[in-house]
Amino acid sequence: MSFSAAHISKRVFVGKLGSNISHGSLSSIYRLVPQPGNNTSITHNIFTHSQYNDPATRRSFLHTETSPENKTSSIMAAPQPHIKLxxxxxxxxxxxxxxxxxxGLEYEVEHVDISTLRQKEPWYLEINPNGRIPAIVxxxxxxxxxxVFEGGSILQYLxxxxxxxxxxxxxxxxxxxxxxxxxxxxxxxxxxPMQGQASHFLKYAPVKIEYGVKRYVTETRRLYSVLDxxxxxxxxxYLVGDHLSIADIANLSWVIFGEYTDVDMNAFPHLKEWEARLSARPGISKGFHIPKVLGIKSxxxxGAKKYQSHHADWVxxxxxxxxxxFARK
Ligand SMILES: N[C@@H](CCC(=O)N[C@@H](CS)C(=O)NCC(=O)O)C(=O)O
Known part of the structure; x- marks a missing residue:
C-alpha cells in the first residue's frame, strides 16, 4: 500500500462548536482509505474536544463512507502531530x-498573554494545573x-x-x-528558577531588597560559568555531543535574557559566542519571536524597558x- 501527499484530504468539523472552541484543543483521526489502482488516500478529520468526546459524533465519522472501497477495508493509521501550543x-x-x-513541526499557537492572567482561568488549569506557560495539547x-506541561517535559515529549x-x-x-x-x-x-528569581528581585519586586538581588544574580552568574x-x-x-540539542535550546532561552538580569556576558566568552551562533539559526531566531517580538537585548x-514594565505589573x-x-483552601 503506498501513500502520497496528493491523496491526503482534510475534513474539518465546524458545525456545532462548543463554547470552548477558542481555547479548546483539537483531536485528529487519520484514516487510510485504499483507492483503486493501489493508491491510498488519507482522510484527516479534526474535532473539537466536545465533538471528539461525544461517542455518537466520533462513531458517525468512523463509519462515514468516502469511497466504495471504504465499505470493506478502512484501517486506522498512527496519529500525526496535531500540536496546539x-x-x-x-x-x-x-x-x-x-x-x-x-x-520543523507544524503547530498551532494560542497566545496566552500572561499579563492578563489568562493562565489562571479554569479552562487553562485543565491543561496546566500549575497555571504557567508553556503547555501543549x-x-x-x-x-x-x-x-504536556513543564518546558523540559514538553521538550522530551517532542x-x-x-x-x-x-x-x-x-x-x-x-x-x-x-x-x-x-x-x-x-x-x-x-x-x-535562579534567574527567574534574579529577574524578580532586580526588575519586578515592589521593594528593593539588596540581599535578594545579590543572592540570585550572583547565583545566575555562577551557573553561567558552569555552562561556559x-x-x-x-x-x-554544543553542550552535548556533536550537534544542537534540547539541552542547548533549554539553556539558550534563559541565556539570551542574561544582560537583562545584570549578567555581563563578556565574562563568559564561550557562552557569548554560543549564544550568538545559536541565535542566528533561522529556526531559533524565528522561534524567539513567537507569539510576539522579544525586545530584551542590550x-x-x-525594548528591555518595555519588557520590564509589561511584566512588573502582572507579576x-x-x-x-x-x-x-491558596489561603482560602
Ligand atoms: N517550570 C516551568 C516554569 C514555567 C513558568 O514559570 N512560566 C512563566 C513564564 S516564563 C509563567 O507562566 N508565569 C505566569 C505566572 O507566574 O502566572 C517550566 O519550565 O515550564
Whole structure:
C-alpha cells in the first residue's frame, strides 16, 4: 500500500462548536482509505474536544463512507502531530517555539498573554494545573488528546515522539542521551528558577531588597560559568555531543535574557559566542519571536524597558491572586 501527499484530504468539523472552541484543543483521526489502482488516500478529520468526546459524533465519522472501497477495508493509521501550543514570549515560552521551529513541526499557537492572567482561568488549569506557560495539547496514539506541561517535559515529549532522526536529541540509552538530560535538568532546577528569581528581585519586586538581588544574580552568574566551562571543553560547540540539542535550546532561552538580569556576558566568552551562533539559526531566531517580538537585548534598551514594565505589573497581581486562592483552601 503506498501513500502520497496528493491523496491526503482534510475534513474539518465546524458545525456545532462548543463554547470552548477558542481555547479548546483539537483531536485528529487519520484514516487510510485504499483507492483503486493501489493508491491510498488519507482522510484527516479534526474535532473539537466536545465533538471528539461525544461517542455518537466520533462513531458517525468512523463509519462515514468516502469511497466504495471504504465499505470493506478502512484501517486506522498512527496519529500525526496535531500540536496546539499555549505560550507567551518569555524564556520558558521560547524554549518550545525554538524547538518546534528547529524540528520543523507544524503547530498551532494560542497566545496566552500572561499579563492578563489568562493562565489562571479554569479552562487553562485543565491543561496546566500549575497555571504557567508553556503547555501543549497533542493527539496521542489512542486518538485522544494528551496534555504536556513543564518546558523540559514538553521538550522530551517532542523529541521522543517526533525526532526519529535525532535532530535535537540522541538515541535513547546512549551516553549523549543521559548527558543531554543532565543539562536539561540543570536548566530546569538551576538556571530557570535562579534567574527567574534574579529577574524578580532586580526588575519586578515592589521593594528593593539588596540581599535578594545579590543572592540570585550572583547565583545566575555562577551557573553561567558552569555552562561556559562546559562549552570551553566542547569540541563541537554544543553542550552535548556533536550537534544542537534540547539541552542547548533549554539553556539558550534563559541565556539570551542574561544582560537583562545584570549578567555581563563578556565574562563568559564561550557562552557569548554560543549564544550568538545559536541565535542566528533561522529556526531559533524565528522561534524567539513567537507569539510576539522579544525586545530584551542590550542593544535594544527601549525594548528591555518595555519588557520590564509589561511584566512588573502582572507579576505582583498574579502572586497576590495565587496566594489569596491558596489561603482560602
Ligand atoms: N517550570 C516551568 C516554569 C514555567 C513558568 O514559570 N512560566 C512563566 C513564564 S516564563 C509563567 O507562566 N508565569 C505566569 C505566572 O507566574 O502566572 C517550566 O519550565 O515550564
Amino acid at each position: 499555549y505560550t507567551d514570549s518569555t524564556p520558558n515560552g521560547i524554549k518550545i517555539t525554538t524547538a518546534l521551529e528547529e524540528l 497533542d493527539t496521542f496514539d489512542d486518538g485522544e488528546p494528551i496534555r 523529541t521522543e515522539r517526533y525526532d526519529p532522526e535525532h535532530k535535537l536529541s540522541f538515541p535513547k540509552g546512549s551516553r549523549e542521551y543521559y548527558e543531554c538530560n543532565n543539562w536539561l535538568f540543570f536548566q530546569h532546577g538551576g538556571i530557570g 566551562t562546559q562549552l570551553s571543553k566542547s569540541k563541537s560547540g 542593544d535594544d534598551p527601549e 505582583i497581581r498574579s502572586q497576590q491572586l495565587e496566594q489569596e486562592a
